[in-house]
Amino acid sequence: MPELAFPVILVALAVAAAWPLSWWLERVYAGRTGVLGRVLGPAERGAYRLLRTDPGREHGWAAYARCVLLFSAACFLLLCLLQRLQAHLPLNPDGLGAVSPAPAFNTAASFVTNTNWQGYVPEQTMSQLIQMAGLSVQNFVSAAVGMAVAVALVRGIARSRSGTVGNFWADLVRGTLYVLVPICLAIAVVLVGRGAVMTFGGTETVTTLDGGTQHIARGPFAAQEAVKQLGTNGGGTFNANSAHPLSNPTALTNLLANWALLVVPFAFAFTYGRMVGRRREGVAILAAMLILLGAGLTTALVAEHHATPALAAAGYDGAPNMEGKEQRFTVDEAVTWSVTTTGTSTGAVNSMHDSYTATAGGVQMAMMLLGEVAPGGVGAGLYGMLLFVLVAVFVGGLMIGRTPELLGKRIGSREVRLALLGVLVMPVGFLLCVAVAAATGAGTAGPLNAGPHGFSEILYAFASAWNNNGSAFAGLSANTDFYDLMLGVAMLIGRFGVIVPVLALAGALAGQQRRPQGPGTMPSSSPVFVALLVGTVLLVGALSFFPALALGPFAEALTGRLY
C-alpha cells in the first residue's frame, strides 16, 4: 500500500530518535545531567532556590500529588488573571480587551491540563504577552507535569520498599530545562529558517493583488510552535493552527512538526524499560502503542483514499477526499497528522477534521477515546498505558494461577481500585457530559450539522476535552458559556482525576518489596502479553463507547450521505 510510505517513514524516524532520547530522559530524571547540566546548572539551582526546595529530598506520593495540584492551581489562577487583565498589560500591539469569564476559565483549564482546546480565535483574542508568558509557558510546564507524573509512577514500579516517589519540583524543572527547552530551541530554529513567523511586530495589513485588504496576524510564534508539538500541546497561535503557512510553511516543517509530537511519547515507553531495568518491557509498551496507532493510521488512510457514497452524493466523485485539507500538503501528510495528533493528545491540526470521511473521523475519535495511549501525551501516554497494563496484568495474572504481579509488584485490591479509577473516570465522565449535551438545548445548539454528524461534533468535543487532546471537529460552536464550562470541567477532571490515582498507585507500588521474577511469574513483555494489553485497551474502549459511536460515525458512515 503506497499510502503507508509517509507514516511508516515518520514513525520510523520518531522511534529512531526516541531510543537515544530515552537514555537521556532516564539520566535527567535521575539528576545526572552531564555537560548540559554544567551549562544550565545555574538556572536549575536558581529555580530550586526560588521554589525553596532541596532536589535531593523526595516526596511520598501524597506530597507529590499535593505539589502537582498546588502548582497547577497556581498556573490556572495566573492564566485567569492574565486574560482578565489583558487590556492593562504590555505587549498587546493590537489593543485586545479582557477575555470574558467563561472563555477565560475554559482557556486556563485547557492550557493547565496540556489540552490546549481553543474555543476562541487566538490571533483575535490573546495578546503577545498572554501567548508568550501565559500560554507558551504552560506549553512547557503542563507537559513537564505530565512527564513528572509518569516518572513518579515508573519509580513506584522500579523501587522496592520505598516511601518516596521523587521530588516533584526537581522533576518539573529538570524535564523543562533539560528536555523540552533544548529540543524546542533546535526545532524553533529550523522552523524560523523555513519561514515560520517570529516577530514582536503585530498584525500587518496588506493590499492584495486584486486590491482587497488583508490582515495578517504575526507574533513571536515559531518558538511556541515548537513546544506546541513537542509537548503534545496543540494550542496554536493561529486559528488555522498548523495548516497556516506562517505556522507550518513547508513539507519539511510539516515532517519535523509531526515527528516532534511523536518522539517524546515514544521515548517514554523506552525510558520505562530502562528505569525498571528491563528494556524489553519498554519495547512491549511501545509495540502495543504502535499496533494501535498503526491500525488507526491504516484505517483512516484507506478511508480517505477511497471515494465514499456520501461524497458521491454530494457531487464529488473522486478520491482521495481533499475536502478540508490544506492544498500544500498531500492527503497522506494530512491524514497521518490527524491520526497522530489525536493519538498523542496533541490536538494541533494541519487539516480540518470535521471534513474527513465518517470513518476517518471515527478513527480520530477512537484514538482519543482509547484513553490517549497510542502513544498518548508526553508522560500522560505512558501512565495511561501503564494503567491498562495493570488491568491486563491482573486478569492475565489470574489466568496463570498466581496473585497478579507486575515486575514483582503485587496487584491487589488497592492497586486494582486505583487503576480502575484512573481508567474509568474518562469513559464515565465523557458519557455523562455527552448525555447532558444531548438532553439540553444549550448542548444541541452547538453542532452546525444535523443528524449523526452533528452528534459526532458533540462526541468529538467531549472526547477531546476528557482526554486532554484539544483538537476539534470545527463544526461545533464551542465558544458558548455551556461548552466553555462543561469542556473546562471535563479537561480538569480528565487530567487530575487520572493523575491523582496514578500517583496513589505510584505510592502503593513503591512501598512494596519487588519480588523476584522467574518462569512462574507472568511475562509482561511477551508477544502474548502485548496482545492481551492491546485487547484490554480495545475492549475497554469498545465496551464504553460502542453505542455512542454507533449513533455518530457508524451511522454516518453507513447511511452514506452528508449531513
Place this chain on the structure above:
Amino acid sequence: MSASMSLLTGAIVRGSVLGALRKLDPRQLVRTPVILCVEVVAALVTGQFAVDAARGGGDPAFTGQIVIWLWLTVLFANFAEALAEGRGKAQAEALRATRTTTMARRLRPGGGEDAVPAPDLRAGDVVVCEAGDLIPGDGEVAEGIASVDESAITGESAPVIRAAGGDRSGVTGGTRVLSDRIVVRITADPGHTFLDRMIGLVEGAVRQRTPNEIALSILLAGLTLVFVAVVGTLPPMADLAGTSLTLAVLASLFVALIPTTIGALLSAIGIAGMNRLVRRNVLATSGRAVEAAGDVSVLLLDKTGTITLGNRQAARFVPVAGVEARELAEAAQLASLADETPEGRSIVVLAKEAFGIRERELGDANARFVPFTAQTRMSGVDMNGRVLRKGAPDAIRHLVRDAGGTVPPDLDRQVEEVARDGATPIVVAADGRILGVVELRDILKEGIRERFAQLRAGGIRTVMITGDNPLTAAAIAAEAGVDDFLAEATPEAKLALIRAEQEKGQLVAMTGDGTNDAPALAQADVGVAMNAGTTAAKEAGNMVDLDSNPTKLIEVVEIGKQMLITRGALTTFSVANDVAKFFAIVPAMFVAAYPQLSDLDVLRLGSPQSAILSAVIFNALVIVLLVPLALRGVRVRTRSAAGLLRRNVLVYGLGGIIAPFAGIKLVDLVLSLLGYS
C-alpha cells in the same frame, strides 16, 4: 472421607433449586453485587410490564419474555452458588456421621476415672483409650503406644502407630484404637476439633473471601459501574437521534453487558476449590492460605517420605582389598539377621539375591543380638564365638582400633566414594577385622524427578531438607533433580533458610510434623502440618494434611493455582462475550433511527426483538453451561506462566469473543423455529 461420594446426586440438585429461590432475598444477594444489579433491573422491568399490561401500552409480549429471562438469569446464578454449597453440605453430612458421641473415660487428677460423654470433654482433660475404643476427641498421646485405625478421617485403611513423646503423637477424634492402651491429653474444646473445622469449611459457613477474590470483585464492580453509565446515558442520545428506547431494551443491554457470568460463578469457584482441597484430605485454616499456596515460589521438602521412599535399601557390597565380596556379604547378613529395620532386612535380602546365601535362623542359643544405640552407632551379633558388627564408619574404625586391629588403607576411599554417590556407607567388621562397606541407597519415589521438572517450569524452586551429610545430600539432590538442598538440617537452619528466602521476596511452603518444626511452619507462608504430627506443629501451620503425606504439598499448590486460573479465565470469557452482545443488541436498538445500522448486525438475526432476546437468553444460559467448569476448575497442567497465559488468552479471550456469536445465532434460530420473530 470416602472418595466414592457422589458429587451430583438428584437430592443435591433439588436442594439447589430451592436454594436458588431462597437466595432471591436481596439481603443475601448483597454479597454478589453484579447479580443484585440484575435482580433490581428485573424488578424494574417487571413493574413496567405490569403497568404496560394494565394500560394496554408497550409491547407486553416482548417485555414479558425479557422479564422471564432476567429473573432466570438471577436464578441460574443463585443455582450455581447453591449447587456448590449443596455439594459442600453433602460432604459435611458425611463428616458429621463420623463425629463421636461415644462415652469417654476421663482420668481424675487424683486417680480413678469418670465416664463422660465425648462432647463434654474440654481441652486439658486426660482420657484413656484401649483397644477397640473410639478416641473421643483431638489430642496428643501422653502415655503409651498404640496402633490406630484412622480410616474414618483419611480413608486409609492401614493402621498407623501413635506414640507418646515423638513426632507421631497426634490423634484425631473419631478414630479407633486397634491395639494397646494410650492416655490422651485432649487439645481441642468441643466445636473446635478438626472435624468441626472441616465441616465449617466445606459448608462454606466460615468462608472468607480471599484477597484476589476481593480484588476481582472490585474489577467487576468497576465494570458494572461503567455499564451503568453506558446504558444510563443512552436515552438522551437516542432521543437526539429521533428514536426512543424502552426500559426492557435498556435493561436487556445492561444485563447482557455486566459481567453476570463471572459474577454468578465467583463464589461457586471458591467453594468448589475448598471442597477439592478437603476431598484430598487437606484442611486449610483459610481460603487465603490456599491462594497463597498458588503463589508459592520455593518448596521446602523433607527428603524422607517426599523425595525418597521412607527407607534406604542395601544396594552393593564393597569389600576392602584382600576380602572376597562373598565373605563380606555373609558377615553383613549374619550381622543383620536380628535387625528388623527395613535397612537391616534389605541387607539380608541383597546377600541372598547376590550370592545365594540362604537366610539362616538365629535359633542358636549362643547367638546374642547387639542392638543399635545412639551411643555405639552400630549393631550386630555375637555367635559361636564370632563377633560381627556393622555400623557408622568411624564407630567401626574406633572399635577395630581399640581392639588393636588395623584399618585397611583403602577403606576411607571406599567410604567416601559411596557417600559421594548419594548412598550411606555401612562398615562391616568380623572379629576385629574390617571386611568392607555395604552401600545403603535411598530409593527415589517414582516420577519425582519429572514432578520437580514440572514445578521448575512453573517457576517453583524445590529445596530438599535432610539430616544427611552434605556429600550424600548433594548426590541425592542431583539424582532427584531438586534445585537446592539443606544438609544436616537443624530446626534453626530451616528457619534461617525460610527467612533468607522470604527476605529475597520468595513465598515459601514447607511441610513438617515435629514440635521442632513449629517455628519454621509458622514462619513459612504456607505451612502444611502432618496430622500425625504434634499439636504444636499443627497449630503453627496453616494447613493440616490428614493423610500425613508430605508430597501433598505439590497438590495443594495446584489446587491454589486452579482456583485463580478458573476465576481469571471466566472473567476474561465473561468480558470478551460483550463484543458479540453489542453486535446483536446495538443495531437492534437503533435500527429505527438509522435503518442502515442493520449492517452492523453481522449475525443477520431474525428481527430486532429476537436479536435482543437472543442475547439475553444466551447470557442466562451460559451461566448454567459453565457451572460444571466452575465446579471442576479449569484444567491446569503445571507449565510455564508464558505457556499458561498463551493457552488461556487463546481459549477464554479469543474463544470468549467468538463463542457468543455462534451461541446467540443458535438461540435466534431456535426462536425463529418457534415462530418468534
